[in-house]
Amino acid sequence: MAVARGLRRAFHKFGENARDIKSYVSLVPKSAGFGAGGLICGGMNIILKAAERYVVMDEHLESGLRGIKEAMVHKAYENKRHEPDRRMHQLISELFAIIFAVLESLLRWVHHQGTGKALLGAMLHPETFGQDLAKLIAQLKCKTGTLEKHGINLEMRETKRLMHSIKGTVEKSDAGLQRLVRGGKLQLEKLEDIRLGQEKNTAQVGAVGEAVGQEGAATRAQIRDLEYKLDQMAKSLSGARVVHNIFVLISQDPPQTRVKGQDRGGGVGVPLTARAAAQRATKRITQRQAPAAEPRIDAADVLAAVGFDAELTRVDGRSILRAARLSARDDQLVAEMTGHVRLQAFVEVPSSAVLFIEGGPNRQHEARGAISVVAAHVAAALARGRSANPLSVYALTHFCSEHRSRHDELGGTAMALVVTLLLQLIDQHRDFDTALLRECRDAVMNAPQEPTEDDVRACCDVLQRCVRALPREATLFCIVEGIAFFEGPKKRTAQTRVVLQRLLELASDEGQEGRARIKCLFTTPARSPEFIGLFKPYDVWTADAVNSSGFVPSLRRNSSWMVGRRR
Incomplete structure (x- = not known):
């Protein structure tokens, strides 16, 4: 106050x-x-x-x-x-x-x-x-x-x-930490006791395993005896089926000569061989005989029957790598693209994927350019990787730029494209069942010289069944280079669209559970107005021209670069 x-x-x-x-x-x-x-x-x-x-x-x-x-x-x-x-x-x-x-x-x-x-x-x-x-x-x-x-x-x-x-808080924390250390020591002592008990159990299991091994040896001896008896039975039955096994006997030899002309059912890019003529003669001879079970065939039989040469596709890839004459800028573009994280994600992601590499608006529509070299380089790398893992990695390749002529029956048509992929798959995976191999053989041998879209679609169905039959732990790479070279004429464009749509379906999300991973790589040196609409925006990777500041390529994505989705 x-x-x-x-x-x-x-x-x-x-x-x-x-x-x-x-x-x-x-x-x-x-x-x-x-x-x-x-x-x-x-x-x-x-x-x-x-x-x-x-x-x-x-x-x-x-x-x-x-x-x-x-x-x-x-x-x-x-x-x-x-x-x-x-x-x-x-x-x-x-x-x-x-x-x-x-x-x-x-x-x-x-x-x-x-x-x-x-x-x-x-x-x-x-x-x-x-x-x-x-x-x-x-x-x-x-x-x-x-x-x-x-x-x-x-x-x-x-x-x-x-x-x-x-x-005071720190002192309390130290006390708690000491209690934790003491508890950890007690836990380690308990774990040591458990380990000693496990070693004792292991010794006991080893004694039991030795006894089981002795019984297994006796069982294996019985199995070998049974296999010998079955082999003898097979040899005795083979004589009765000699007449009906002519196709199998012929298909064991590689094709040697070409007869005059070509049959309309001779296949796409597959010459009519002496073996094919013998097959037809055999059919005429056996028409009046009683029907019998068709002999078993394997992948080698199918490939020999159609005259498949696995080296042709590899030759196309090597031709691109040897004959390409790139500028310094394009060489730098190839180096950046082959080491780019976008391509790395496509290859390494543990799921199905689609990647479409197209040249930018300033690039020319030419064969054996930078984009073709990238595709050939990837194909060669996959071939080397497959040699180390032949049972888990498959690589199918077709270089459209090397067969850009519509008159090239060995590879310049949509039917040739799907047949090439199918035969490569049969060559790399030799475990398809007999029924599926027969379908493959018939689809190739009976393919017409002038196929329609339905014919191409039927051959795609066979390819799809083969892909679905691959083991679930496998990864299938499919490389189709230079798809824009198959734009035109209108018939070839429409048939090629059927093949591309089926490949994209194989790499889609639907029904992929428990099946092999499918990775599809498509390329084109320039824009592809006819086929670009088949791809989703995030699957397209555009390589623009180098910028004005130097030889540094500008790689533009149409959308998100994530392509590693389970398709």
Whole structure:
């Protein structure tokens, strides 16, 4: 209450010196609260209005108001940080008392300068007033410093308290860690006991296994005896089937000569051989005989019957790599594409995938260019990888750019494309059953010289059944290079679209559970307006021309580069 009375006395003196602010006395607080901040701000506004009225504004007035402003800033900051502290309240009260004294002095000075009364003029000489005001401002700064120092002490006290709390927490954590270590040691001891028990059990199992092995040896001896008896029975039955096995006997020899002309059922790109003629003669001879079971055939029989040469496709790839004459920019493009993360994702992702590499709008539609070299390089790498894993990796390849002529029956038609892929698959996977191999043989041997879309679709059905018969742990790569070279004439374009659609279906999501992974790579040196619509945007990878800053290719994706989806 003493502080409140001091504030009221100081403010009464402040108000009695200015007739213009008599009504301001009624705003003095009635208790010792801390609402005096608004009161001081109001007093400062009145002083400024009075100074404006009397055109009085000198250095004394400016220094006084500035000191009050700085003190109020410190008061607000310290009061906000340490509001519950009683000592802080006391210091703020003392600061308010000094502020009111400064306000009183400033008001007297403004009143003196405005009215010019003789008595006040004698009492308030400028030098005397400046000295008094300087003393008050010094006291104001001192109180402000005391307030700030007390705030620092409070912060240090709070910091020490927090440090003590942290120290206690760390000590508790150390105790918990020690308990955890002790528990871990006990767990290790238990595991050691378990290991010793397992070693004992292993010794017992070994003794049992030795006894089982002896019984297995006797069983294997019985199986070998049974196999010998079955072999003898097969040899005795083979004589009765000699007449009906002519096709099998003929197909064991490779094709040697070409007879004149070609039969319409001779197949696509498959010459009519002496073996084929013998087959037809055999059929005529056996037509009048009683029907008998068709002899068993294997993959080698089918490949020999159609005159398949696995080296032809590899020759196409080597021709591209040897004959290509690339510029420095295209050579750099090949280097970047073959090491690009997009191609890496296509090859290594553990699921089916589709990737269509097309040249950018500035690239020429030419054979043995950069994009063709990329496809040939990938095919060669897959061939080397397959040699190390022949039972789990399959690689089918067809280079359309090497057979771009529509009159090229060995590879320039859609039927030749699907037949080439089918025969490569039979050559690489020799475990297809006899019924499926017969379908493959008949599809190739009976393919017409002028096939329709239905004929191509039927051959695609056989290829699909072969792909579906692959083991689930296998991965099949299918590379079709330069598909845009098969755009035109209209018939070849339509039939090629049938083949591409079927390959995309094989690599799709439908029915892939429990089947081999299918990865289809298609390329074209430039845009392919006829076939681009078959692919989804995220399956297309466009290789733009190099930029103007140097030999750095710009590889643009039509959409997300993620191609590793289970298709």
